[in-house]
Amino acid sequence: MKQVAIVTGGARGIGRACALDLARQGFDIALVDLLEEEMAATAADILALGRDVRTYQADVVLHGRACEIVRDVHSAFGQIDFLLNNAGQSQPKGILETTEDEFDRGMAINLKSCFNYIQHAAPIMLEQGRGRIVSMSSLNALSGGVTAAVSKFAYAAAKAGILGMTRALAKELGPTIAINAICPGVILTEVGTDVTARESEIVKGIALGRLGCADDVARLVTFLATSEPCFITGQTFVVDGFQFNV
Numbered sequence: 001m002k003q004v005a006i007v008t009g010g011a012r013g014i015g016r017a018c019a020l021d022l023a024r025q026g027f028d029i030a031l032v033d034l035l036e037e038e039m040a041a042t043a044a045d046i047l048a049l050g051r052d053v054r055t056y057q058a059d060v061v062l063h064g065r066a067c068e069i070v071r072d073v074h075s076a077f078g079q080i081d082f083l084l085n086n087a088g089q090s091q092p093k094g095i096l097e098t099t100e101d102e103f104d105r106g107m108a109i110n111l112k113s114c115f116n117y118i119q120h121a122a123p124i125m126l127e128q129g130r131g132r133i134v135s136m137s138s139l140n141a142l143s144g145g146v147t148a149a150v151s152k153f154a155y156a157a158a159k160a161g162i163l164g165m166t167r168a169l170a171k172e173l174g175p176t177i178a179i180n181a182i183c184p185g186v187i188l189t190e191v192g193t194d195v196t197a198r199e200s201e202i203v204k205g206i207a208l209g210r211l212g213c214a215d216d217v218a219r220l221v222t223f224l225a226t227s228e229p230c231f232i233t234g235q236t237f238v239v240d241g242f243q244f245n246v
């Protein structure tokens with residue numbers, strides 16, 4: 001059976017791994033990202049897996065653009081089975097240094113973006129009588145951050161907002177749509193994170209003895225997108241190898 005997924009922030013990192021894993025499971029993919037070149041490379045890899053792909057260069061904070069993109073995906077593919085709200089950006093800045101504009105932008109990239117794409121995709125899924133949504137939160141939403149030295153309070157707030165929104169929307173959109181959130185711990189992606197220098201120190205506090213990789217998250221995303229029958233919604237899944245020094 002044909003399946004179609006929208007993946008925001010799918011050009012690189014965790015989003016790219018999720019898009020490729022979904023494509024391997026037979027999904028056609030719509031990628032939304034700011035990065036044109038990286039997105040084209042991911043699209044080429046999806047095509048090489050024998051799946052169809054469309055790319056949309058866009059800023060996920062734009063509500064009107066989200067509406068256009070979701071409509072275009074629907075008219076091109078005829079259905080939308082899965083939405084992955086993955087685009088996000090951490091903000092390593094304390095409350096005393098963060099400007100109002102920076103706070104608003106962080107909330108928009110990490111939280112409003114989810115509202116934008118869910119609001120436009122949900123009516124299509126409700127009409128179809130089926131749909132799955134996953135939004136990428138962060139361990140920061142639960143722990144407040146890996147160290148006190150690098151405050152990410154605005155990021156933590158936005159990512160925690162995703163968890164509340166997910167629970168409320170599970171009630172509002174059930175029984176037709178299942179919606180869940182994932183909180184990755186420290187995940188090394190190909191572009192790297194700010195933790196490489198402190199890797200050995202961080203790993204000491206991870207029960208499974210390593211940092212995560214994008215495929216660790218992608219496996220769970222694919223499970224939540226495809227498991228049948230579905231009896232999981234409104235949940236928060238932590239993928240962190242059990243990090244106990246946070």
Ligand SMILES: NC(=O)c1ccc[n+]([C@@H]2O[C@H](COP(=O)([O-])OP(=O)(O)OC[C@H]3O[C@@H](n4cnc5c(N)ncnc54)[C@H](O)[C@@H]3O)[C@@H](O)[C@H]2O)c1
Nearest residue numbers: 009011012013014033034059060086087088138184186187
């Ligand atoms: N890597 C980690 O350790 C980690 C941990 C917890 C949560 N996360 C979350 O996982 C998601 C993916 O993270 P990643 O590590 O792969 O990051 P990344 O920076 O490698 O990838 C993020 C992707 O989102 C895109 N993006 C960012 N802002 C955008 C915008 N305004 N409009 C459109 N596209 C935008 C980027 O261009 C990029 O392709 C993010 O939501 C991040 O907050 C990551």
